[in-house]
Amino acid sequence: MSDGTSGAPGNPKSAYFLSHADEEVERRTLAVLVDNEPGVLARVVGLFSGRGYNIDSLTVAEVDASQHRSRITIVTQGTPHILEQIEAQLLRIVPVGEVIDITKSKRGIERELALIKVAGTGEVRVEALRIAEIFRARVIDTTNESFIFELTGASDKISQFIDLMRPLGLVEVSRTGVLSIKRGKEQG
């Protein structure tokens, strides 16, 4: 609630100066359950771009073919005020059935899959393979001069692995973006 004292005189504020600079930006993972109908992803993504919200990562796939339900996992950032708006605005979209705040639930599990191509010969090649073993990355393709690793895990673990591969001949990275689900027996 505004207290009327925060704006110094001569520094007028209206809705256009609506600032939540004093609030800290938080990172949130949201699971959005939607009817899998044409354009639903565009509606969700368009909401974020249209209202100036951030998307750090986005994954989407149908999860229940009989019910035509898809699950969109969005990693976003914003102040608590913005995050509250994002959730409310998402629920205005007609084919959006449910928005689950995975981060806030404290019971969330987040995983990401990455395919990482590394090229090199000799000692760097051996070193790449050694680090891959530590990270439990699988080799899914190999030539005399390259590997493709498949790695699943938390996003920061994947980023760490990619950083380690950089001096060892990192060529290309493909990441799925974050998937999430809540621990325990309950749904949602």
Add this chain to the structure above:
Amino acid sequence: MTTATKTKTRAANPAPTEPRIMTGAEIVIEALREQGVDALFGYPGGAVLPIYDALFSAPDISHILVRHEQGAGHAAEGYARSTGKCGVALVTSGPGATNMVTPITDAMMDSIPMVVLCGQVPTHLIGTDAFQECDTVGITRTCSKHNYLVTDVNDLARVMHEAFLIATSGRPGPVVIDIPKDVQFATGAYIGKDGIHKSTYKPQTQPHADAVAAVVDLIMTSSSPVFYTGGGVINSGPRASKLLRELQAVTGIPVTSTLMGLGAFPASHPDWLGMLGMHGAYEANHAMHDCDLMICVGARFDDRVTGRVDAFSPNSKKVHIDIDASSINKIVRVDVPVVGDCAATLDAILKELAKRKGKRPDLSAWKKQITAWRDRNCFAYKNSDTVIKPQYAVQRLYELTKDRETYISTEVGQHQMWAAQFYHFEEPNHWMTSGGLGTMGYGLPAAVGIQVAHPGALVIDIAGEASIQMVMQEFSTAVQHRLPVKVFIMNNEWMGMVRQWQELLHGERYSHSYSESIPDFVKLAEALGGHGIRCDDPTELDGKIKEMIAHDGPVLFDCRVEKAENCLPMIPSGSAHNEMILGEITGNEVSDAGKKLV
């Protein structure tokens, strides 16, 4: 089975087992009929010809042929706002659809129930940049409440009914249905509206009991409360206006309203504060600023209303009743959020209040303060014997029409604010104006829609000479369909509000806000088959307004008013509610930061 028994079974038990098979175009018409649509506003074109053909044999649905698709959209809005029913527009693909974008956005911003039917190129041509093809669902995705591209005729009836459900329930809004031409020709099964629902769409209409109790707790202890009501009360239906009046009668709490909410509470009531906001009443804005309890009912803390947010009503507890959870805490943090339909919530508050014993604080000191603010007479203006003052024109229009069934629409600008200030409304659904989007050109086509819905009523578009030229051609629609709308143009030769802002913010550098060439509206009216009246003398004004009312047909009234009049009072951009300009603009009202705002 013999033919005889077959016929017999059908007669005894029609429909359910055997779906009615018809063309897509016929499905559209049948669904409109089942939804109770008696009028639609449209413009034909290649991609909707099958629907127009089906309409040819549907005499029970009247079709109003507009002159431009934007007119069809605003007419549907006017129809919807004045009846509470869903407005329907029918247009062709490509330019037909893109011309609808403004009214769709307008209806979205003001939460107006509307279904827009668009023709589309045949499915096999979609994506080929075919003649008159555009990505209608893509273009209207963010400006509609929901939209559909129907690619299978067997989905069409369901989509039609779903669209009406979505457009009219929850927070109302426009729904677009894009129908490819081959789907209009194809045959498929018709299904009725019963049982149609969408599993993911569940607007919350009933308020939470705890929230209602919290509102009543605040009412029980407040000594300077105010109701801040908005278009949500109108959209909720006449019952919401009735309940608002009941709750006000029980509590004695003074009422102010947004531009969109005028009419929900009678302007003749002693506890009516007038409209609030940028050009609102001094007493309304001061009551908002100084209250200890603000009960917002179906309004959304728009920037025209709040002014400077960090100085907005600093000492009040705030309640926000809204059917759309995303409106709550969007601009202003509130203490008690109540998600629910206005009527349902007002009803719950009344019932909860009836259970409470104990005395509420006396409001007489608060009312006395309000009277002191009211005594400033913020809408006072210097009248003239020689020039018609725009405020005077609206005042006379009000006095000469208030005893009839009168509906008012407006365009956007100074005249709109003067209409809101000087025309007074006793009932909801009698005031149609473009609030959120601020669409110049809204008023005339809206008046067409209103007149279609209320054939015997007096429908007046209070206009400016600039706005009216935006969708001027719809006067011809009124002539064709014998719709006796009255267009009351307050002609000051300027884009008045632009001129006022240039005076206020840009050192009187009037860049391109004066029209060198304005049509002779009297001749124009005659050319279009209507009646024209001109008045530039205040002593003749009453007689000419009476002539306008008496004329049985569309009238363009060219009311020549004072050219340099400013619309006051005004909260300049970036100022607080208690920093209104009352008398005259001096040029020093707006800070540098405020000048950057709109």
